[in-house]
Amino acid sequence: MxxxxxxxxxxxxxxxxxxxxxxxxxxxxxxxxxxxxxxxxxxxxxxxxxxxxxxVGDEFFYHEMIAHVPLNTHPHPRTALVIGGGDGGVIREIIKHPSIEKAVLVEIDARVVANAREYLPEIACGLDDARVEIRFEDGIEHVRQMENTYDVIIVDSTDPIGPAVGLFSTEFYRNVYRALKPDGLFVAQTESPLFNARLIRRIQRDLAEIFPIARLYLTTVPTYPGGIWSFSMGSKEYDPLEVDWRKVPQLATRFYTPAVHQAAFALPPFVQDILNKK
Ligand code: AAT
Missing domain, CATH: 2.30.140.10 (Spermidine synthase, tetramerisation domain)
Incomplete structure (x- = not known):
């Protein structure tokens, strides 16, 4: 080569x-x-x-699906928290929603944000929006301190290694529940159904114990292991499968549409088996 x-x-x-x-x-x-x-x-x-x-070539597959699925499931999201996501991709999608008044980005590593601003302007372009607040803190600590604060929490974290390990823990999910408003909801990137089946199963069980509604949905990310990627949602009230589509905002997107949203929850049998296994 x-x-x-x-x-x-x-x-x-x-x-x-x-x-x-x-x-x-x-x-x-x-x-x-x-x-x-x-x-x-x-x-x-x-x-x-x-x-x-x-x-830059495939980021929209992931950022649109991690952001618009929860934001369109919530009928009037005003406050959103992103944990990780220092490249700014999730923030860029969140601020497309006209109902959003405040989007807080909690990224542990300030250098990720600085480099995204310098080298990845197409992705970082939303970070200067007046509704965005950036905090360089550990997301685990941040949710521990918050109560009844956010409509939507999105965890755009690195794989469960190093500082991100705690973002996949049962205790963290309980703190997320507390940090959400009484009708809030949360989504996390939860890795590859091909290579992380046990992790996905455990997370879905945790969420089903903590939240009235727990769901798994899928997207394609060409550059992530296996190419098929999972997101886990925990919701206190709103079901992502019962969105009133007449009320969602018209968004400029390249991957997400209402039909793609609905299709993302159709799980192939090998993924359904991950959830069903004892
Ligand atoms: N938008 C896709 C990019 C990411 S980056 C994930 C970010 O999470 C990194 O910038 C990392 O510094 C940050 N992070 C890790 N742990 C924490 C923590 N405890 N608190 C706050 N931020 C944290 C996701 C890529 C997914 C890769 C899949 N293979």
Whole structure:
């Protein structure tokens, strides 16, 4: 193979390789090793500890689905919290909703935000919106301190390693429940149904114990392990399968539509089996 290639070793037996044009930036932050590279296939790409976080070419598959599914499930979301997501992609989608008055981004690593602003302006472009507040804190601590505060909480976290481990814990989900308003709801990225089945099963069980409504939905993310990705939702009142579509705002999107929203909850049998297994 000619040229320089980056490979993410996604599982012990699987890698994804992308041809690089050049490396734009590389640094060790207090939390992780960060790189921004330019690729042939997907344009600019953010790496943390050699794991693909997002690329300009496929980021909308993920950011639109993690944001618009919960925001359209809630009939009048005013306050939203994003944990992680320092690239700004989720924030950019949230502020498309006219009902949003305040969107708080809690990112542990300030260097992710600084580099996204500099190298990924298409993704970070919403971070300067007047409704957005950015806090460089641990999201686990933030939800511990909040009560009855948010309509929607979105966890756009790294994989369950290092500082993100606690974002996948039962205790964290209980604190999220408390940080939500009485009709609030929450979504987290919950990894690959091909390679993280046990994690998904445990999270869904936790959510079903804590929230009246617990759901799993899927999207495609070409650069994540296996290409098929899961999101878990816990909701106090609103069901993502019973949205009043006449009332949702018209949004400029490239992946999300009401039909895609509904289809995302149609689980293939191998995914349904993950939930059913004892
Ligand atoms: N928008 C897709 C990008 C991400 S990045 C996830 C972010 O979560 C990182 O910037 C990381 O610094 C931040 N983070 C990790 N732990 C915490 C924490 N405890 N509190 C706040 N922020 C945190 C998601 C990529 C998914 C990759 C899937 N393979």
């Amino acid at each position: 000619q040229g320089i290639w980056f490979s993410e070793l996604q599982t012990p037996g699987l890698g994804l390789s992308i041809k690089l044009k050049r490396t734009l930036h590389h640094e060790k932050t207090p939390y992780q090793e960060l790189a921004v590279v330019d690729t042939e296939a997907y344009g600019r790409m953010l790496l943390l500890d050699n794991i693909i976080q997002t690329t």
